[in-house]
Amino acid sequence: MIGSPDVVAFTREDETGETHADPWALPDEFSLPLAPHAHSNPWTKTSYAKFTKDFILISEFSEQVGPQPLLTIPDDPKVCGSFDLNYFSLRIMSVDYQASFVGHPPGSGYPRLSFVEDSRVVLGDSKEGAFAYVHHLTLYDLEARGFVRPFCMAYVSADERKIMMQFEELTRRFSQASECLKTGNRRAFAKELQRKLQDLEYTRLVLRKEEGLQRETAPQGIYSAHAVEKANELANVEKSIYEHRDLLRQISSYPGRPRRDPHAAPCQRCLTECLSEYEELLDKYATLDDALKPDVSGRVQAGKGQNGEQRGEEVNEDESEECVGRRPSYTPQLIKAKSAKCFDKRLKTLSELCDETFYEATVEVLKETERFFSGDLCYQYSRRLDRALRRKQHITNFLFEEELPNAKDEGETARPVCALNHAGDIKRLMRPPPILLCPQPLDALKLLDPSDPVSKMSHSQESDLRPGRSHLESSPSDQTLETQESSEETKCSFSSDRSVEGPMDGEQSLASARSEPADADLIFGPDLTPDQEHNTDPERQSTSEGTETTAGEDEGENGGDETPVSLQEDHAPLEASQGEGECQGGGTEMEPEMSLVQIDTACCMAQDGFLYEASVADVEPGLGLHSFHPPIPPCAVVNQEPQASPPLQGDYAVGSPQSEALTAGLDLPPGPFEDPASPAGADDGSDCTMSASAGSDRAVSPLCYGGGMTLRQRKKAGQGALKFVRQYPFALQALWCLLSGRTLVVLGSEEGRVRRLVSALALFVPGPGRCGERVQAWLSCPFTLADLHTWKLIGLQRVASPLGSCTLHSLSRYSRYISVLDADQKTLRCPPYRGTLLLNMADHRTSVRRGSTYFLHVQSTLGSLASKAFLLAFTHHLHLPVCSGEGPEAVEARQQGFLQEQLGLGPDDGQILLYLSRLITQQYLQPCPSAAAPSFTFNYTTSLLYKI
Amino acid sequence: MFRWMLGGRDAQRAVEKNSVLCIGEEQPKNWFTELQVLKGHFDIVRFLVQIDDSRYASAGDDGLVLVWNIETGEKLLEMRGHSQQITAMATLTRVSGDTPHTSLVTASSDRSLSLWDPDTGNRVQTISDLQSSVKCLLVLERRSVWLSGGAELCVWNIDFQLQCQRQNHSDIGITALVELPKNCIAAAMDKEIVIYRLTASADLSLSLAEVRCLSDHQDNIRTLIPVNDGLFASGSHVGELILWDSSDFNIMAYEHILWEESQADTQSEIRLGSPKPCEMSIQHLTTNGTLILAAVGSGLYVYSILTKTVVAYRRAAHDSNILHTMLLSDSELMSCSEDGSVRMWEMQDLPLPAEVASPGFFGMWSFGRASKQTEPPVRKITEVPNIRTLELTGDLIGHSGAVQMFLSFGEQGLVTCSTDHLMILWKNGERQSHLRSVALFNKLEANEGLPLVG
Known part of the structure; x- marks a missing residue:
């Protein structure tokens, strides 16, 4: 546009x-x-x-x-x-x-x-x-x-400029991606913490049991080095449990914390889900404080403390709920006192992290x-x-x-x-x-x-x-x-x-x-x-x-x-x-x-x-x-x-x-x-x-009438149109016909040529429809009046047979409604155009050489036409009387004045705008096709024959 | 380059060519600048009947009756029931309470009659197994009865009950019915017009009595119309136009419209030869009370009742037989023809007549009847200065077959129906555009402005 x-x-x-x-x-x-x-x-x-x-x-x-x-x-x-x-x-x-x-x-x-x-x-x-x-x-x-x-x-x-100028949008999109990654990561992290806490607890229980055994076996007041080591280990584990619990608490506060990143756009639903999950975890592990008390024991010391046992089961249940589909249940593992060297371990991949x-x-x-x-x-x-x-x-x-x-x-x-x-x-x-x-x-x-x-x-x-x-x-x-x-x-x-x-x-x-x-x-x-x-x-x-x-x-x-x-x-x-x-x-x-x-x-x-x-x-x-x-x-x-x-x-x-x-x-x-x-x-x-x-650099803005027009088609259409404009001196008239709503029939015996012409001219058909319904590229049978409703551009086969004469007959019969471009003899029969609006689009001596350039040029000209037509269609006083005493003549005069003085258009150019505005009005009134047949407007003007 | 070509398949008579007829594409007076093609029928559409201000019904050889909206061109109803072509259609208005309700009566070749409700599409009444198919219908609003004419003439009341019936001796049957004053009815049968009188006896039963039989036409009567309270007119296959007095059934005027191979130089000789009957057959008559428009072959003749003269004519108004005509006003008329076109004409005083009229076209004969001898010779009055010319002001081309009939809704538009199974709604483009603009601004108001982002 x-x-x-x-x-x-x-x-x-x-x-x-x-x-x-x-x-x-x-x-x-x-x-x-x-x-x-x-x-x-x-x-x-x-x-x-x-x-x-x-x-x-x-x-x-x-x-x-x-x-x-x-x-x-x-x-x-x-x-x-x-x-x-x-x-x-x-x-x-x-x-x-x-x-x-x-x-x-x-x-x-x-x-x-x-x-x-x-x-x-x-x-x-x-x-x-x-x-x-x-x-x-x-x-x-x-x-x-x-x-x-x-x-x-x-x-x-x-x-670089591409990045700089689209920084905002890049920021927004990457923030979104980042937010998603982080949300997933926080959840995964919380789960990891949970497992870790279970491991630690298990370890602690094992250690405690061992320590208790040692304490029983060892003589009173005497601590062997082994026992001391065990005690230290136990203390370490307990400290670690506290640390991890604190981490869990911290990560739980993550969703609710104030964000100062203006681009952070967390999804509320994700956040609430996370929050509820965290709260659950927190609740569970807050009670684990009890587990640290010496008298309570877990599964290891089965005899002692049913509380712990129950809790352990609860943990298992909860965990299995949370890890649905991943790990049906998690068996706590003993954690070695020595941690592995950091270069030995395998770091999680990104998809594991999230x-x-x-x-x-x-x-x-x-x-x-x-x-x-x-x-x-x-x-x-x-x-x-x-x-x-x-x-x-x-x-x-x-x-x-x-x-x-x-x-x-x-x-x-x-x-x-x-x-x-x-x-x-x-x-x-x-x-x-x-x-x-x-x-x-x-x-x-x-x-x-x-x-x-x-x-x-x-x-x-x-x-x-x-x-x-x-x-x-x-x-x-x-x-x-x-x-x-x-x-x-x-x-x-x-x-x-x-x-x-x-x-x-x-x-x-x-x-x-x-x-x-x-x-x-x-x-x-x-x-x-x-x-x-x-x-x-x-x-x-x-x-x-x-x-x-x-x-x-x-x-x-x-x-x-x-x-x-x-x-x-x-x-x-x-x-x-x-x-x-x-x-x-x-x-x-x-x-x-x-x-x-x-x-x-x-x-x-x-x-x-x-x-x-x-x-x-x-x-x-x-x-x-x-x-x-x-x-x-x-x-x-x-x-x-x-x-x-x-x-x-x-x-x-x-x-x-x-x-x-x-x-x-x-x-x-x-x-x-x-x-x-x-x-x-x-x-x-x-x-x-x-x-x-x-999707790619190559599919550059496909202008498609109906979704299929790729760059190549666009370029081709532009080239075709440009070629037409350069080749035919009466292109101006042809474009005017199309733009003022007069059906243009391209008559020719050679299908390829006719199709080419039609596809070139299809650019100029206003409101071609989603799939180009208003364009009929190749027709080999006589058309009827109803066809002139539906098709604004018709490629018609010229045949030398009775059927052909029938075709010619319909052509001459409906000649007042159509313009005929004879591709074989290179003539155009249509009403004369005396306007200036289309001169820059249909300049026979245009210096534009490239199809896509011409295409864009045409698009922008047509776009400006469309906006003028929009103005015409939706300006109240151009259609309706301002005061009650005003007759239709005054309104008509005002409309003409608008076209001629304000837009500076002659009658022929005004006709284009009137047609476009009529299309806009119809489209606005009936966005979807109604039961009634479409109406078809024309006017009675004399046609001339243009030759190359 | 593209000379306007004949629509019908029948050969064009070379002699009929007239340069004036090629109006060309510049038609400033033709305000039908928008058209809608209405599809719905599967065969020739022959009849159009207006139901009310916004609706009309169409019927044709496919036996379908369709109800349409004139404003939008929408097909409102599709009424199926007749198995064969429809031969006549009329509206029947009954006043129940304050609101008149209009129904449709149709007659078909399947020898049945139907009453339709155009609001619902229901077939309210049906009479089948008639002895013959009905060819014409006449509704007598004042008496709340209606008549069907065919091989027999039947009188029905508004509830589809047969009141009385009368067999005809003619094998052609009644082709047209006209209501006359004093409870009389004129029925055209073959070459005769039979006048019946409808009388109600004491027990309210109706009876038909033949009053007169007018057999002045030389050939089949093609059309029979009421002109005004005192006159009715009939036209025959050989171009006889007779104006009858409605009360005493005397001939008020007799015109025999004859062809003359019109040359460039005008001749005043009365041609008594026998041209082809179809060329001078009076296909259709219309009147507005002061003028009678006769479609004679492919020509148009305007006859003034006051002066009893032909005031304007065009010998070759169409390329083929004219099927329907209408007087839009005292000076404007419209005709449709087998050539597939509708033409609009204007009677103009000709400063320089293209066809200098000659009384020689109109043969006056007096046949047998004494009463006619007393008539003043009409031809003396029809002098050249009174002749006006019929100028073609526009034509509507769209149908690919003969245009059977048209129906005008005034400024709302015009419907034409044709043998190509289509109807075309012709409208004033500017008016429609204005209406659409009004609708647009109404919708805009209802939507509270334009949504800026879709």
Whole structure:
């Protein structure tokens, strides 16, 4: 409908600060996107990435092997190509800003679970050509160090801006996935704790029995070393029981605790389920205090204490209830005093850490996320704008637009709050903010992250599946990740090794420049260079990943993480790109196709040479970098880029249109993004819904009349229409016939030609119906009057037979209702058109060369026509008298005046609008076909014969 | 390029070609700019009867009676019962209390009569096993009886009880019935018009008595209509149009509409030859009290009762026989024909007549009857200045077969029925558009505005 990628690309921002002055300007979400790079090539993208399309990477910081990739979505080795997942895992795990302090806080006796809020970081690795939205989360594992297992999910893209501009939506989706994982994990953790407690209790009973035996056998007052050891062991076990019970208590408080993560969107139903489960567990184990009393015994000392026995049974029963389907009953096991070495044990996998169902639901969410974000930014942007517009204009969509896939309920089904599809719990509908391409002053936040805080070891997935019985690690070690520091005053946060430089903005770039390798800053992609400029800006606002390392408050200070942090690494060594050449063999297999698609979406005006260049760049990423700036030496690039920087600063507007608040401070309360009542939440470009057909980069926004039209068909239709327009000088008249509701009959003896013409012209049939019911591609029998109702475009076979004469007869009989395009003789018989409205669509000498460009051009023209028709149809005074004394003539005159003066349309053009508005009216009155036959309007005008 | 072509399969008579008839596609006076094709019948649709302001019934050779809504074009009811084609249909209005209730009476070739309730679709009454099939129906509202004409003439009361019956000697049977003053009824049989008088005896039983037999027509009487309280008219197969006095059954006027192979130059010779009967058969007569419109073959003649002259005519109004006509006003008329078209005409004073009229077209003869001798010779008055021309103002093309009949609902539209099993509802596009807009804003109000997000 609007916003074809080329329009996006070619629109330039002329005056930066004037957009707000115009009261007639469109709302922000509909305004035409401005070119992000006023002076740069819009097709310059970071094409040196080694992966072919964006993907989602899940990595773990394994305590055994360090950062390791676990899973990519889509799980296709071709996607990643030669991209080094291990290395990238290292990179993304190194920017974990979670306040993941675990251990013994100074004042408390038990180890504490830290309720870590997720952290979100945008990270760039220019060497790899990869940028990532990184979502860190912490899962609990009783066997892990500090009970925590740091994970992260990363959306990896070659286009940084894509991530930056969709940060909100990425955040929302990944938060949802993370929330799902965590919910499952907490439940699994509680169950694990429960088993552990049972083990411990059992162990304690065994020990106690042994100790009692020893005490009986040993002489009074004399303790053998063995007995002392046993006593110590018993004490240890009891301490462990207390600790674990405390852990259970802590994890039980997890769902109810206040969340300060504004994006945390826990499903209420999941929470209540968890809560009730926890409460049950807590109740059960609170009574276990009694079990620690010496006189009460369990199953081991069968003679003593029926209470304990009963309790034990209860435990068993309860447990079997809870572990339905997994372990029908759990036999407590004796726990060895010595815990195993931590490198011996096998760590749980992600799906073990979480409940299987939760894990699968999460993967589903992530898969959908991947599908949702596929395609390049321009495409996504225009698609969303398009959808937002179309959602608003759902009344006119039937005219020229594809059917929105179940537009009614997609808002609910496509974004359940809970990944487990607890859709009934939807209390609020989170709407993603629009991607704003218009400049937002100075809220783009990027930091240079020159070096990794974590040593550059890149471990691979060795030793992942080392067998070993997991054992209790009874003393969690303190693992305070003092990786960052919060400085709320300056609203800056920095990556780990930079934290000391935080307040000194001016010095930072100097410092970074100093601290980096010499070759690091030589080449910047056009995206990157301004950031350095930007860093010196005193007004720069950085993110606040506030972290309090005090354990007691670790839940308290995580608020400001909505602003993306872009940590980008400036390693772009020239020599590296050559070295990487060999690695691209795997990726190139996909790339020709890929580049074709990019050409299609970024269709351009007859710049074939340019396209070739772009595709070259796509195929050879390393060379592509040079080919865009071939004559300029690397340092010169840096020198020249500052001109480009001012507009670029505004590019990374993430958030709602009212992002002044975002600009002002990073401690933005979460309200505007979550409150459904706020205009930002309710009204913005909320098209984050998934269309099933837009699943890959290749299926770029299938405009389908009826659901089947893929890009290729679309392109073909555009090409056909363009060819028609260029070939036939009377295309103008033909289009006018279709648009003014006069049935066009394409008459020809050759089926292929007729079908081609029909499919080309079908673009212009208003309201073609879901499956193109109004178009009949090929008809070999005479048509009747009723057919003229149903078909607005008919391909008719010309046959030289009695049947043919019959066909011709009906053709001449109904000649007043139809226009006839003779494909054989290349004539058109139709009423003359004297309007101007269609001139730009049916320009015989159009400079548009590409079918898809023309298609989009046509779509946007038709879209504007449809909105005008909507205005006409729904403007009261154009149809009904204003006052009682007014006659129909006055109304008629007003309508004509509206068409002629306000819309500036001649009578012929007005006829188009009248027809469209009539269709809109009929559609509004009868959304579903009624029992009555459709009516068919025509007028009596003379037809002329046009020849080529 | 696309010359308008003949709709019917029958060959077009080359001589009939008249350039004026090709009105072309520019028809500014034709306000039927919207049409709806109504499907429902499976055979020729022959009869259309208006039930009330918004409904009408259609019937045809498939034996079906369908009730339609004129506004929406919806088929409201489908009334099945007749096994053969329907030969006549009439409305029967009975007033029970204050509200008149209209029923439909249909006669069929299966020799049955049915009474239908068009509100429910029920067949209220049925009479089958008649001796012959009924060809015409006449409802006498004032007397609450109705008559069926066929091989016999029967009088029924409103409850479908046979009141009296009269056999006919003619083997053709009654083809048309007309109500006359003084309880008289004119029945057209073959070449004669028989006048009956309906009398009620003391015990309220009705009886029919033949009063007169008018046998002035030379050929079969095709149509018989009441003109006004004092006149009725009949037309015969050979083009005789006779105006009768309703009370004394005398001939008030006699027109024999004859063909002349109309040449470009006008001739005044009276042609006494015998043209093809079908070319001068009076297919249909309509009147509005002052004018009689006769469909003669494929031509139209407008006859003024006041002046007893032909005021306008068009020899070749259609390409084929005209089946039904209607006087829309004193100057506008409409006709439909076997050629599949409906044409609208306007009587215009011609500054330069395309066809200079000549009294020679109208032969006046006096046959046998003394009374006619006293009539003033009409032809003396029909001088050229009085002749007006019939200008084609528009045509409706849609049917692929002969248009049997049409029914006008005024500005609401026009229904045409045809041998192609279809009916077409022709409407004023602008009016419909306006109505839809009104409906739209009503719905908008009911919905409290547009839902902005669907």
